[in-house]
Amino acid sequence: MRFLLSALLWGFGLSAWAQIGGRQTFSFLNLPANARVAGLGAVNITADHRDPSMFLANPALSADSAHALVTLQLFSLRPGVTNTTVTGIISRGRQGRLGVGLQYLGYGPFDGFDATGSPTGTFTAADYALTLNYSHTIAPFTLGANLKLAGSTIGPYSATAVLVDLGGVFIHPTKDFRFGLTLKNIGTAFSNYTSNADFVMPFDVQLGTSFKPEKMPFRFSFTAHQLFPPGNIAYNDPTQNFIIDGNGNRSLRDVTLADKITRRVVLGGELLVHRNVNFRVGYNFLQRREMSIEQRRALTGFSLGFLIRVKGFELAYAYNVRHIAGGLSCFSLGLDTARLIKRKKTVK
Numbered sequence: 001m002r003f004l005l006s007a008l009l010w011g012f013g014l015s016a017w018a019q020i021g022g023r024q025t026f027s028f029l030n031l032p033a034n035a036r037v038a039g040l041g042a043v044n045i046t047a048d049h050r051d052p053s054m055f056l057a058n059p060a061l062s063a064d065s066a067h068a069l070v071t072l073q074l075f076s077l078r079p080g081v082t083n084t085t086v087t088g089i090i091s092r093g094r095q096g097r098l099g100v101g102l103q104y105l106g107y108g109p110f111d112g113f114d115a116t117g118s119p120t121g122t123f124t125a126a127d128y129a130l131t132l133n134y135s136h137t138i139a140p141f142t143l144g145a146n147l148k149l150a151g152s153t154i155g156p157y158s159a160t161a162v163l164v165d166l167g168g169v170f171i172h173p174t175k176d177f178r179f180g181l182t183l184k185n186i187g188t189a190f191s192n193y194t195s196n197a198d199f200v201m202p203f204d205v206q207l208g209t210s211f212k213p214e215k216m217p218f219r220f221s222f223t224a225h226q227l228f229p230p231g232n233i234a235y236n237d238p239t240q241n242f243i244i245d246g247n248g249n250r251s252l253r254d255v256t257l258a259d260k261i262t263r264r265v266v267l268g269g270e271l272l273v274h275r276n277v278n279f280r281v282g283y284n285f286l287q288r289r290e291m292s293i294e295q296r297r298a299l300t301g302f303s304l305g306f307l308i309r310v311k312g313f314e315l316a317y318a319y320n321v322r323h324i325a326g327g328l329s330c331f332s333l334g335l336d337t338a339r340l341i342k343r344k345k346t347v348k
Contacts, residue, residue, distance in 0.1 A: 024202040025159060025192075026150050028105050028127040029185055031083060032320070033057040034073050035332035039305025039318030040268030041282025042328075043225045046169060046178040046210040047268075049142075051314075051334065053087040055099050055133040058182045058206075059144030060169040062097040062135040063089050069337050071314075076329040080108035087131075099133035112155065123155035143168045148187070157194065163187030163201065176212035176219065181205075203228070212272070221268035226286075234260055235290060263289055268303075276309035280318065291323045298324045305330075312336040 032038040033056035036047050045058035053071040054061035063069060075083035083105040091098035105127040112120040128151050135144030146165035152158065167182035184204045192199050208223035226233050234255045243253050268282040281304055288301030298321070305318030314334030321327040 024200045025189075025198075026127065026129075026152060026161060026163075026185070027202050028083070028103075028152075029129060029148070029150065029163070029202055030204070031075065031105075032318075032328070032330060034071065034085075035305055035316035035318040035330040036280065036307070038075075038320050038328060038330040039280030039282060039303050039316070040221055040270070041223070041266035041284045041303050042287070042320050043206065043223050043266040043284065044210075044221055044268055044282075045167065045182050045206050045208045045223060046180040046221060049169065049171065049178075052089045052099055053085065053101065053332070055135065055144060055146065056085070056087065056101055056103075056131060058167040058169060058180050059133055059146040059165045060135050060142040060167040060180065060182075062099050062133060062142075062144060069335070071332060071334045074331045075105075078326060082106055095138070096134065096136045099135075101129075101131040101133070103127075103129045103131070110155075125152075125154045127152045140171055140173050141168065142171065148185075150187075152193075154193065158191065159193050159197075159199070160190040161187050161199075161201070162190065175214070177209075178211070179209045181207050210268075217272045219270040219272060221266075221270075221282075223266045223268070224264050225266065226264050232260055233286070234263055259289070278307050280305040280307070282320075284320075287320075287322060293324065296324055300324065 032042045034051065034053040036051060036054070037044045037057050040047060047054060049061040050063055051071065052063035052069055053073060070088040073085040077083065083103065085101060085103040087099060087101040089097055089099045107125040109122045109124055112123050114120050130149045132147045133144060135142055144167050148163040148165070149160070150163060151160045164186045165182060165184045166186070167180065169178055169180040171178050182205070184206065185202045187201050189199045204225055205227040206223060206225045207227060208221065210219055210221040212219040232255065236252060236255050244250050262285040264286070266282065266284050268280065271279040273279065282302070284301045284303070288297070292298070292300035300321050300323060303318060303320040305316065307314065307316045312335060316332040318330045319327055
């Protein structure tokens with residue numbers, strides 16, 4: 001059972017930026033919230049707050065009345081494995097907003113075998129989460145919270161838990177500058193796969209900022225993640241990171257302080273071609289170090305994406321290169337339902 005769970009998490013790359021070795025349950029909660037986040041390096045808590053799905057990245061980033069109120073996210077991890085997320089704002093006040101999100105990650109069918117190797121038929125595996133969000137704005141500050149009910153099934157085994165995200169963001173009233181902090185996935189389990197299985201929540205503390213120089217059509221983002229616990233998150237691979245002395249003896253090379261620090265950093269940028277068109281790029285140091293191979297690093301850790309808005313619709317796409325064998329593709333579709341309904345009434 002533990003081998004199957006570890007194989008799922010490793011094979012599909014859900015822990016590419018999680019803590020060492022996939023030691024957490026519900027690591028799918030660390031997937032990017034949408035194509036915007038995926039294109040900015042897969043971790044971002046200060047991107048444009050006018051996208052309702054951003055509250056999955058930072059509960060303080062709920063949508064305002066000027067943008068899409070419903071979004072659909074489609075992630076393709078590999079053939080047969082898809083992640084679908086639907087989010088929306090269901091109530092808006094002058095200062096407070098209430099949102100809801102539903103995420104479903106299906107792994108498809110698997111062939112089952114017993115301890116002797118005899119086939120036992122096929123089974124399926126899936127992860128899911130229902131998120132309720134509330135955010136409240138006071139002057140330039142917005143505070144928010146997510147309440148999440150998460151579940152996972154692998155054949156006849158299942159696990160459920162309740163988790164909470166807490167976040168805040170400062171949005172400058174006149175300049176394009178944001179600063180945010182989130183505490184993600186604080187929770188406890190209701191049930192576990194088996195009575196003796198380990199259960200560790202994917203808790204994470206993230207700190208970030210986004211800013212656009214006044215006369216430059218480019219927005220920069222810097223995000224630090226896995227800030228707690230503050231220990232070393234680097235996996236020092238003994239098969240790659242070693243030195244050989246003059247006597248031919250092999251010894252493990254120490255991870256440098258710079259490497260330990262940068263693995264917690266994600267860089268992102270948006271080229272603002274037009275208010276309705278932009279291009280995105282990101283670089284995830286941890287993905288680059290943990291998921292690339294020495295012989296061929298290629299573009300592992302890099303992300304690319306774009307956004308196009310047309311009237312009441314918003315289309316975004318991003319590709320996060322997670323390994324030379326493949327990456328994460330994400331499509332996002334946003335609908336400004338208020339605008340579409342208004343247009344429909346006007347036509348009548």
